[in-house]
Amino acid sequence: MELPERFANLPDYTWPRLRALLDSHLPGGEVVNLAIGEPRHAFPEFVSETISAHAEDFGRYPPNHGSPELLSAIAGWIERRFGVALDENRLMVLNGTREGLFSASVALCPEAKGGRRPFVLIPNPFYQAYMTGALAAGADPVFLPATRETGFLPDLDAIDRDVLERTAAFYFCSPANPQGAVASRDYWKVVLALAERHDFRVFADECYSEIWRSERPVGALEVAAEMDSDPERLFVFHSLSKRSNLPGLRSGFVAGGAKGIAEIRQLRSYAGAPLPGPVQRASARVWDDEKHVEASRQRYVRKYEMADRIFDGVDGYVSPPAGFFLWLPVQDGEDAALSLWRESGVRVLPGAYLASGRNGANPGVGYIRVAMVADEPELERGLEELRNRLCM
Ligand SMILES: Cc1ncc(COP(=O)(O)O)c(C=O)c1O
Known part of the structure; x- marks a missing residue:
């Protein structure tokens, strides 16, 4: 079967690519997996209790856009975290942010802008769903x-001004995966002002917003509220995957203008999979709780302190302010990942797999990404x- 043309040039997804690079070689030591950004700190015990207490909900179709209880818990979290009060018609529950980031483009990108195929702006390196969303929308x-x-x-x-004029959407990630950079209030103001001036939407991926070291990242919603900007310009994505160490729960949301959210809701009524009822019940409790978030954040802070100590004095090492990745410069990311695996069993991701462009034009080529998800002793060894092995 042939893929439709618009997806014909998609590279293999990150993980099959990594398996193809590494798995025909034996690991050179006990395996330390620092490749996938899958949080491994504890999630709250009440998650399993709530799911089993409401297991009978598996026997019903769940509410498509989110139960009133879950939407209200999300609105409460947004208000506490960002100081912004949103009506529930400005929220849509998602199965994690990946599918929402993808379907935002499909739901909200116009077919043409100024009579031409629209552009979608994407930082490079980037989370892969952005590109596929843009392609699916025909942009x-x-x-x-x-x-x-x-x-x-x-x-x-x-x-370029011409590029901005043709832009329909801008995917933007802060704190950024993989580099951990955080957009300042002033930076956000410029993004939102450009969106207004050039008539495009911003898709703000903030799934790492709760994992920070000394300064809580500013959220796009709070900057937009301060600027009193058009709510239809901004769609913000959050997830329990990283905040609450629940990547398998598949639970997140998008917040944006009521009109755009209605369009996303409509598309998902036709084609989306709503969150199972017991998952919605548990999610509401998780958004209401900050204790586990704080504990997990402090653990990441200590992991960063460990990394700072180990990489002290290494040329090119940048200690990120947020997220849980290190973005380490090396000669060649694929070579480095392969030799590290073969010589020590430490598994990391070549930066090129997270970026676009051939050879020298790919800004990830000279990097590896290290996810600091393993337990501390394992992480320390990794x-x-x-x-010791990589000459940076
Ligand atoms: C930048 C970024 N956005 C979105 C996601 C998707 O997360 P989820 O679908 O689990 O919410 C990830 C997951 O790794 C990510 O790194």
Whole structure:
């Protein structure tokens, strides 16, 4: 079977690519998996209790857009975290943010802008769902380098005016995966002002917003409220996967303008899979609880302190302010990942698999991404192997 043309050039997804690179070789030591960004800190015990207490809900079709109880818990969390009060018609529950990020483009990207195929702006490197969402909507992705030279966020002044005029949406990730860079209030103001001036939407992926070290990242919703900007410009995505160590629960939401949310809701009524009822019940309790979030955050802070100690004095090491990744410069990310695996059993991701562009034009080529998800002793061994084996 042939793929439709618009997906014909999709590279293999990140994980099959990594398996193809590494798995025909034996690991050179006990395996330390720092490749996938799958949180492994504890999630709250009440999650399992709530799911089993409401197991009878598995026998019913769940509410499509989110139960009133879950939407109210999400609205409460947004108000506490960002100081913004949103009506429930500005929220839509998602099975984690990946499918929502994808379907936002499908639901909200116009077929043409100014009579031409629209552009979707994407930072480079980037989370892979953005590109597929843009392609599914029939738009052309435009990649904006987010490199060391640009502070690991796109240089907004460098975007061509003609490109902006043709832009329908801008996917933006803060704190950024993989670099951990955080957009400041002023940076967000420029993004939102550009969206207003050039008539496009912003899809703000903030799934790492609760994992930070000394300064809580500003949220796009609070900046938009301060600027009193048009609510239809901004759609913000949050998830329990990273915040609450529940990547398998598949639970998140999108918040945005009521009109755009109605369009997303409608598309998902036809084609989406609602969250199972017991998952909605448990999710509501998880959004209401901050204790486990704080405990997990402190553990990541200590992991960053460990990384800072181990990489102290290493040329090119940047200690990120948020998220749980290290983005480490190496000669060649694939070579580094392969030799690390073969010599020590430490598994990391070549940066090129998270970025677009061939060879020198791919800003991830000279990097590896390290997910600090393992338990501390295992992580320490992994980071020390990295420090000793890779010449940075
Ligand atoms: C930047 C970014 N956005 C979105 C996601 C999707 O997360 P989920 O679908 O579990 O909410 C991930 C997961 O790794 C991510 O790194």
